[in-house]
Amino acid sequence: MNREKRNVIIIGSGPAGLTAAVYASRALLQPLVISGRTPGGQLMITSDVENYPGFPEGILGPDLMVKMREQATRFGTDFVDDDVSAVDFSARPFRIMVREEEYLSRAVIVATGASALWLNLESERKFMGKGVSGCATCDGAFFKNVHVAVAGGGDSAMEEALFLTRYASHVTIIHRRDKLRASPFMQKKAFDNEKISFIWNSEVMEVTGEKTVNGLVLKDVSTGKSENLAIGGLFVAIGHRPNTDIFRGQLPLDEKGYIRIHDGSKTDVEGVFASGDVHDHRYRQAITAAGMGCVSALDVQKFLEENS
Template structure:
């Protein structure tokens, strides 16, 4: 039986693993796909303390994994299918087996929200994308659109402008939510054309994206824009399939935890983008992971053994 099992190999999960191993805990981390979570698909990270020069998301993800492995964190690439968290001993069921732990740190993260348009899912990978760093090269010399107004949307637009002929940045409001430095870069980039107060009404094309139809929210005018790619950057939704109806969540599905990352289930902690918080950033994910690991250790020392003797 492990002291702690961590589900999710993003920033929060890997940081939790580092802190758990440094504390002498027997820890196992499960990751379904690749380490790093969302940062593995991020073009450039400029705001992580200590990295004076920008570092690419994939490079930072690789460094995090290397750091965790330096402390001999046991990382297993397998899909977690179910969790049994009701008892004192927690159980994690994967494709390959069942594992037991005294505590769980859940760090499954989040994924991009969809617009909910008719052809959005059909054209995913055929003109519709949620990852500019993954797909920008496919649109070299072509016209694309980015939908959104936050940091991710503006970062995507700036990145795509290095490859595309023109980038339409479509935002439903008349001002951005993004940081000022990103706004300044967008406004100075001749390749980026900002379209304010507008929503994408439909995706045009039969076999792939050939354009989009947008509606101006002020005058309801419709406009068709010919382009070859649309990148959606309108926020995130939690990867909460494993915790629905098991821990307390917000109406949006994000886990509700206290300052120690504790859920309403003793011995179960949530860190990173899966939890409700005011800022979803790399630095807050790392902080969450560290706090969760220390809280898990404290739980084992103060409550786990006591709870077993009381059964």
């Protein structure tokens, strides 16, 4: 058991957790970041990040996250590179378990993010950041005048497809069923857009290419027949899953499993705050996650001042 009581423990080390760590450490709170199995978070699996302010030439996702970690370390943040396995928020100090080790803290910032759902194809992993993406806002501009495909049938797939029509020469939506799950409003917008077409009842079986993506192998789920589709990019938009399993029964979650917050970054448990994609299923950007991480650190400062 680790008996030292921390002022604040930050769970997660994506843009939200590391920004919270920069602010909390500069406020001399000596935070402990428990980084999780993916130190750096989602941006570790991407290449160019062109929309994070301050980098006019763009920056590689992993490089950005290394810089954020260095900045937090500089001001005295400690790190444990492991997953939190369980938490007990029923009384203060809060208890946070990492395997057999137990950590105690006066305040907690939850920044465990979300995981994009993927098709689970080996070829999809191979071309990640080389034509396969999970974020049109992030990567759409790399596909000017290119025919791209979007896999999915919900509101976010329609949003991705509509956004991509700004850049792409054409957008083909590939859906496993014969009708969309998206709301009637989003469906109409997609159907009315002349740059968008649909392939129904089809699954992506393989992403093909050499250095970058040049096509897909599709299977018609009703006939079993395969066909090749020539495209230059694939956007996978089949949903996200918040990393909140360990908080079930400890924090109020919404119907999709995201942490509910109010009044800045407060959860319903006094002293526990949340920021980034773990509560935000709407904006899902590095800069919005970082902004909320800052809010959480400022909320923690105030909470500790009022509860010393």
